[in-house]
Amino acid sequence: MSPRPQIDHIRKPQLLAAAAEVIGERGFGSTRVADVAERAGTSPPAVIYWFGSKDELLTSALTFDEDRFDGAITERLAGLERPRDRLRALIEACAAEYDCKLWIELWGRALRDQGAAAARQGLDDRWRDRIAEVVRAGQELGEFAGDDGAEVAAIIASLLDGLAVQATLGDPGITPERMRDLALSAAELLLGCELPPLDREALAPGGGAT
Amino acid sequence: MVVSVSQSTRERILEAACDLIAAQGIDEVRIARVAMRAGASTALVHHYFSTREELLEQALIHSFELVGEGRFPDGDGEVESATAGLASAIRECLPEPGRPHRDWVLWVELWLRAVREPGLRPVAARLYERYRRWMEALIQAGVESGEFRSGVDVAATADLAMALLDGVGVRALIDDPAMDVEAAHDLVAERLAAQLGVEAADLKRVV
Numbered sequence: 001m002s003p004r005p006q007i008d009h010i011r012k013p014q015l016l017a018a019a020a021e022v023i024g025e026r027g028f029g030s031t032r033v034a035d036v037a038e039r040a041g042t043s044p045p046a047v048i049y050w051f052g053s054k055d056e057l058l059t060s061a062l063t064f065d066e067d068r069f070d071g072a073i074t075e076r077l078a079g080l081e082r083p084r085d086r087l088r089a090l091i092e093a094c095a096a097e098y099d100c101k102l103w104i105e106l107w108g109r110a111l112r113d114q115g116a117a118a119a120r121q122g123l124d125d126r127w128r129d130r131i132a133e134v135v136r137a138g139q140e141l142g143e144f145a146g147d148d149g150a151e152v153a154a155i156i157a158s159l160l161d162g163l164a165v166q167a168t169l170g171d172p173g174i175t176p177e178r179m180r181d182l183a184l185s186a187a188e189l190l191l192g193c194e195l196p197p198l199d200r201e202a203l204a205p206g207g208g209a210t
Numbered sequence: 211m212v213v214s215v216s217q218s219t220r221e222r223i224l225e226a227a228c229d230l231i232a233a234q235g236i237d238e239v240r241i242a243r244v245a246m247r248a249g250a251s252t253a254l255v256h257h258y259f260s261t262r263e264e265l266l267e268q269a270l271i272h273s274f275e276l277v278g279e280g281r282f283p284d285g286d287g288e289v290e291s292a293t294a295g296l297a298s299a300i301r302e303c304l305p306e307p308g309r310p311h312r313d314w315v316l317w318v319e320l321w322l323r324a325v326r327e328p329g330l331r332p333v334a335a336r337l338y339e340r341y342r343r344w345m346e347a348l349i350q351a352g353v354e355s356g357e358f359r360s361g362v363d364v365a366a367t368a369d370l371a372m373a374l375l376d377g378v379g380v381r382a383l384i385d386d387p388a389m390d391v392e393a394a395h396d397l398v399a400e401r402l403a404a405q406l407g408v409e410a411a412d413l414k415r416v417v
Contacts (some may be wrong), residue, residue: 027326029237104321110384111315113233117384124386145382154388155374158381162373169324169334172371173342182369189404 012050015040016064019057020102028058028105053190058109059119062102066123069097080198083138087187088195090131094160095180098167128153138191145192151189159186220258223248224374227269232315236266265416267330270323273316274337275292293412299348300398301416303375304391305383314383338372352406359407369407373400 018040023031033054037044073093073107080086080183106123111117131151138144146152160183174182184195226248230239241262245252255347259265305314324334345368378394389397399413 027322029235029322064242067321100323104318104325107324107380107384108235108318116391120384121386124381155401158377158389159370159373160377161380162377163369165321165376166338166373168272169321169332169338171335171338173338174271174373178369182366182373185366186370186401188402 013064014040015047015050016061019061020065023058023061023105025100025103028054028109028198033057040151055109055115058102058105060115063119065102065106065136067147068127069093070130073158077134083134083143084193084195085198086134087138087191088184088198090134091156091160091183091187092180092193092198094164095167095176095183098176098179100161100164100168102156104159104168105163124157124202128157131156135191138193143193146190155190159183211301219248219254221272223250223255223258223265224269224272225264228273230317231266231269232312239266241265267323267333270316270320270330270346271333274320274333281391288415289298290417292348292355292357292417294415296348296352296402297399297413297415299345300371300395300402300413303381304379304394306391310384312378318380318383341372342368349406352408357406357408362406367402370405371398371402374401381413 015036019036022035022039026035031054033044033047036057037047037083040047047057051060061118073090076089076093080089106116106120110120113197129149135144135156136149138151139147146151160179163174163182164178168174169177188195223244223339227239227244230244230247239262241255242252244265245255248255255265259268302310305311318342320330320334320337326332346364349358349362349364349367350372353360353362353364374392375398378389382391382394395416396410396414400410403410403413
């Protein structure tokens with residue numbers, strides 16, 4: 001019979017940002033709903049009102065973060081015409097944002113929680129589709145070899161994940177630059193196409209979309 | 211030797227902790243349950259490990275040092291060819307049911323911990339370094355025997371292999387419908403075959 005909590009002053013994005021921060025710092029296992037509430041300046045019932053459970057909080061926080069990344073990518077790709085430039089931009093963006101702490105948390109939860117497993121699958125599919133779309137466009141234009149967009153995307157996505165884990169762990173062998181270079185050369189070999197650095201003109205707003 | 215007796219008790223406790231971490235996740239593991247599983251008293255567990263955190267950290271280290279011995283042997287084993295050696299190495303690094311699956315769950319737990327606990331980072335770095343040297347040696351052996359393309363960038367190919375194995379391995383571990391252990395093995399075999407200039411079929415076949 002609890003009354004509807006006082007939530008009017010707090011917006012969902014603030015809660016998600018707080019959740020991503022706290023889970024990133026403490027890990028899912030050591031995060032209490034109360035910690036997230038405190039960070040967002042609200043009460044635990046307000047958090048539960050929005051998310052229902054702690055698992056839901058993790059998947060929502062990661063989805064929120066992935067939406068932000070996806071939005072940034074969309075903007076980035078909008079100025080690039082050629083598939084080879086778009087693929088390079090995808091890989092560069094991924095290496096620049098290598099930190100995959102929340103993904104690791106989600107993998108850990110996916111081992112033991114059906115909801116987390118389903119959320120993981122959905123987010124991963126979206127990311128793979130994003131890569132596949134660029135690969136297929138390049139294959140249709142004859143810029144990239146092959147006709148197996150989905151398969152190429154699965155390889156590139158898996159490779160980027162493996163590299164991101166080591167970069168996130170601070171492994172001296174895999175810096176973000178090394179991550180980018182290894183992924184780029186693997187993609188080049190896979191697609192039989194060079195992915196040269198993006199020039200200034202292509203980077204200028206609207207510059208490549210002529 | 212008194213030492214060996216107490217070591218075996220210590221190992222029994224660590225093994226029990228590894229089993230429970232894999233089954234329940236590290237955050238759920240309690241000393242009392244580890245003690246029960248190891249057939250020891252909680253007092254005895256505390257005798258070896260003063261805190262729960264110390265026990266859990268030592269359990270992860272214990273698991274990978276054992277994996278390390280199997281997976282990353284120092285001497286070169288008896289393999290018919292470098293290609294066959296690499297093919298079975300690929301398979302050993304994937305979460306097949308049984309012991310490899312348990313070790314893979316612990317591997318993910320290590321990621322989870324090492325991301326956040328500075329004390330575990332060097333442990334993870336050491337394990338990856340060992341993994342890297344082992345992978346480089348396997349590739350180098352094939353270059354020297356003439357099975358792999360000369361002029362292969364051994365370090366880059368080893369890094370590629372490890373990253374692919376982690377990326378496909380975690381998907382197989384969490385039952386991604388598009389990536390079971392077989393599909394994961396095939397994917398890695400095909401990429402490495404292209405890098406090394408060998409037939410993919412030879413890296414897919416595990417004797």
